Amino acid sequence: MHEPDFGVAGQTAIVTGASQGIGRAIAETLAASGANVAICSRSIDRVGPVAEEINAAEDAGEALAVECNVREREQVQDLVDRTVEVFGDIDALVNNAGGEFVAPFEDISENGWNSIVDLNLNSTVHCTQLAGEVMREGDGGVIVNLSSVNGQHPAPNESHYGASKAAIIRLTETLAVEWADDGIRVNCVAPGLIQTPGVAETLGIRSEQMPDREETDRRIGHSEEIADIVQFLLSPAASFMNGETVTAKGVPRPDNSFDVDLGLE
Ligand SMILES: CCCCC/C=C/C(=O)SCCNC(=O)CCNC(=O)[C@H](O)C(C)(C)COP(=O)(O)OP(=O)(O)OC[C@H]1O[C@@H](n2cnc3c(N)ncnc32)[C@H](O)[C@@H]1OP(=O)(O)O
Ligand SMILES: NC(=O)C1=CN([C@@H]2O[C@H](COP(=O)(O)OP(=O)(O)OC[C@H]3O[C@@H](n4cnc5c(N)ncnc54)[C@H](OP(=O)(O)O)[C@@H]3O)[C@@H](O)[C@H]2O)C=CC1
Numbered sequence: 001m002h003e004p005d006f007g008v009a010g011q012t013a014i015v016t017g018a019s020q021g022i023g024r025a026i027a028e029t030l031a032a033s034g035a036n037v038a039i040c041s042r043s044i045d046r047v048g049p050v051a052e053e054i055n056a057a058e059d060a061g062e063a064l065a066v067e068c069n070v071r072e073r074e075q076v077q078d079l080v081d082r083t084v085e086v087f088g089d090i091d092a093l094v095n096n097a098g099g100e101f102v103a104p105f106e107d108i109s110e111n112g113w114n115s116i117v118d119l120n121l122n123s124t125v126h127c128t129q130l131a132g133e134v135m136r137e138g139d140g141g142v143i144v145n146l147s148s149v150n151g152q153h154p155a156p157n158e159s160h161y162g163a164s165k166a167a168i169i170r171l172t173e174t175l176a177v178e179w180a181d182d183g184i185r186v187n188c189v190a191p192g193l194i195q196t197p198g199v200a201e202t203l204g205i206r207s208e209q210m211p212d213r214e215e216t217d218r219r220i221g222h223s224e225e226i227a228d229i230v231q232f233l234l235s236p237a238a239s240f241m242n243g244e245t246v247t248a249k250g251v252p253r254p255d256n257s258f259d260v261d262l263g264l265e
Helices: 021-032 044-056 073-087 110-137 159-178 197-203 223-234
Strands: 012-016 036-041 063-067 092-095 141-146 184-191 245-248
Touching: 012 021, 012 073, 012 110, 021 036, 021 044, 021 092, 021 197, 021 223, 036 044, 036 073, 044 063, 063 073, 073 110, 092 110, 092 223, 110 141, 110 159, 110 184, 141 159, 141 223, 159 184, 184 223, 223 245
Parallel strands: 012 036, 012 092, 036 063, 092 141, 141 184, 184 245
Antiparallel strands: none
16 A cells, blocks of 8 residues: 655755744744754844754754845855755755735835845745755755745735745746756745734734634634645655645635735725
């Protein structure tokens, strides 16, 4: 009888933006399954405690915390170097760090546009090229990128974010083809609205003010529900998936609306 292998034990995975939210859930999930994780954020004071918590857990993989702004290529190179130094190799990369602000297109300055494209798209390029170099010189690997439903469908006031997340989907598809012969799979996850500190900040509300999952039939997702999909894509069970985008948005929202008042006109 065939038994599916959803495991990641023994893998070394870089997870960007892992001090909170989806990235933290991904790091904790992979480590709980026996993977070693190199996790980063812009502040060692924020990401360090996540690594400490993982390292204190029994029967989990090890965590290395690195202060790294993924918008800065030389800092990403340091993240890659330190991961190889400590764990010996890189098997997986999860390009999770990202963000946005909500604003009408006409009100987004050149710097505002560039900051979101830089944070979401260019950082994914830095991490993928530099960690990908290690994978290509070694025995391949697996990459998972975080896009968004807003990269698949239009949403007002998210032009910069939507454009950067749509580009991530096409980058995923292109690299899956380019790097297939290097033994590298590249896939993508496109979440709907997920309850995280970042979303609460974007919406200008406290996390606990967000509608709870039970309060609405079009509920907001939880970070762990995205982490589980990422683990699947990194596992041997997904060995025949390459260049795909997995959407996770609960009940479909054909009009792409949220059950949250964004406070915008
Ligand atoms: C609505 C539901 C959302 C659903 C989808 C969820 C998507 C997510 O990604 S949620 C999780 C992400 N977390 C966050 O987005 C955190 C909250 N946002 C931020 O911390 C920041 O906005 C940032 C990280 C996204 C950008 O930071 P940074 O690059 O440091 O930006 P600066 O403050 O230096 O500003 C650069 C530039 O952008 C202009 N700007 C900033 N906010 C706004 C705004 N609300 N409206 C218009 N313009 C904005 C800012 O003025 C600067 O431009 P210049 O003034 O021309 O220099
Ligand atoms: N939550 C949602 O509804 C959705 C989220 N997504 C995507 O999922 C990903 C995670 O979102 P979410 O968990 O909500 O975000 P949060 O804002 O809650 O967390 C973002 C994480 O990224 C880190 N980070 C931000 N900027 C940088 C940077 N320049 N370099 C390194 N780390 C950085 C933050 O750490 P620190 O501040 O310590 O640097 C934090 O750990 C993003 O790509 C987002 O676009 C997609 C669809 C929906």
